[in-house]
Amino acid sequence: MSATIAHRGPDDAGIHVTDDVGLAHRRLSIVDLADGQQPMTSADGQLHITYNGEIFNHVELRQELESRGHRFRTSSDTEVILHLYDELGPDCVAQLNGDFAFAIHDARRKRLFLARDRMGVRPLYHTWRQGRFHFGSEIKALLPIPGMEARLDPFALDQIFTLWAPIPPRTAFEGVSELPPAHWMIVENGAARTQRYWDLDFSNVRHDCSEAQMAEETRALLEDATRIRLRADVEVGTYLSGGLDSSIIAALAKRMAPAGLTSFAVTFSDPAFDESAFQNEMVRALGTEHHTVDCDMDEIATVFPEVIRHMEQPILRTGPAPLYRLSGLVRSKGIKAVLSGEGADEVFAGYDIFKEARIRRFCARQPGSQLRPHLFRRIYPYLSNLKRQTPDYLAAYFGVASDDLYDPLFSHRPRMRSTAGAKLFFSDALKATLGDYDAADELATTLPDAFSEWHPLHQAQYLETRFLLPGYILSSQGDRMAMAHGIETRFPFLDHRLVMHAAQTPASIKLKGLREKHLLRETMRDVVPPQIADRPKQPYRAPEASAFTDHAQAYVEEAFEKSALEENGNFHVEKTARLYKKSRLNSFTGFRDNAAFVGILSTQLWSQQFARPVRITDQPLAVRA
């Protein structure tokens, strides 16, 4: 099993097997290179841990534990978790500031304790087979289990073709669940129970605090979040996209890394996607040792099957592919850990969808206005198709008159509608299986009780942060693409102290009018050049279907062959053939066609790579619960 995820831990491997349990580990050595091997056993021999991730406050936790009499044998953060669990049991997770997924076999209590970090940076999947509980950092580690058959979950496919990601604990694999972010799980006596230990809460907004005070606290927290994320016994580099967020992180890290900082970026030959000019501006300002990798359309097409193998789920966009190339560059330079600016758009309100929702509400107050809908063009200057649209049509596309202002998913309805258009290509059989299932309805049932009382911006932020961030951004574009090359990504903006602080910050100073990330910009203005500090948000984009149509690959043709479509049965053969024909004519213009093309291709690749009988090569390790 662990061999299937050797890419996550190329430095070392270990196993721990008893009559009851088997733990396997692949190590990416970053802290305590000499003594941090896993699985690690406590001094009394009763606790055994296998763990992926980093506890960034392990230094402070160790000091506190030592002051209470704990004695350590290593300087690793792994041993800190063991001691903390020994003292606090499941409550230990509340003390951890980090990105983690771990399992502790507690021999005294005859149970397995699993936990996952608050924001969902590190993945953790599990399944039951023949009364045995199995888990792993990636689903491919579970596939060698005897009797395991990889089947695509049709409801997960519907969720991806509506929401971009499955709703946890569902995964693309039928019968395999993920442990959702901010949850722990105890497996004992043949059963499992799961509990949420943390949630993002916008109920306690500090309206009495001034913008200056919130800025001061933001600055202090972000600096500390960056400082502790530079802790490692190896060099920590940084991604530098040229946008505000990674520029801020790189600038803070440079101040804290006197030995110098290495930065990495993707460049595109197509100026519509390329941000080299801004990257170079930051490199000049900071003096980092900068490395770039070019990612043209043919390269996206070349790596796409491998991207799907690592992502383990269908996808509607090609965004992860350039990040796969980027992590390969990092690995080639001998660096194992990088900082990333990911998370700032969720936490400090940077996404266009937040502004879009605000404009939709503004337009809905004057439904016939011929002026207000022009604001949609302002937030999407890169969408040329909006330029010719009249105000009436702009209002219609964004559901100004038709969407319910009290709908909890109001902010995301236009995106869900345009995405779900790609379900036009679902086969009749798949549609029959799904019946009247509605993925958006299910998502709405997962929202907390207080949700309806929050500010509309906070409702939208919750949807992005609790759902899309872990389900899409951190998994598809984050952990999976980095770990494909054994790279650990660290996200200062997702330090839970900063996330909670931002949740208590009034909406009006995060998104000020239509100025996204206002508080963050003003707080960090002095650390980045003015042209970066005032740069409008550029959505991260990569070429979509054109990557495959301009650079024909044999596998694309095979995926759209009638026999392949019939074999997997998920898509309507004739309609899909017409879509493919349209793609060959290069006549895709809209989101729906592009999303459908990439979605169908990735689903076909998923089936090709996973939904085949699995050859059993060795006996898997398992917990007999």
Added chain:
Amino acid sequence: MPQSINADIRAFIIENFLFGDEADAPEDDASLIENDIVDSTGILEMVSFLEEHFAIDVADPEIVPENFDTIARLSAFVAGKKKARETAPAGA
């Protein structure tokens, strides 16, 4: 209005937006937006089709739901444009 205008527009919608699925074809008076048949790029594809297929010009202010949101409205819009062209003084 000529039946062929309506039929040609319907055929374009079925081929280009519904990928041949006649079963999902909208009624003449069904909203193309509310039934998720066209989006912001789809409407420009429609404009391009009308201009090329019916040899008419569509000005930006004419791209409004009153002219474009149903097959019936599209047909009436095209018929009106063609009629105006036919009755326009020579050289106009």
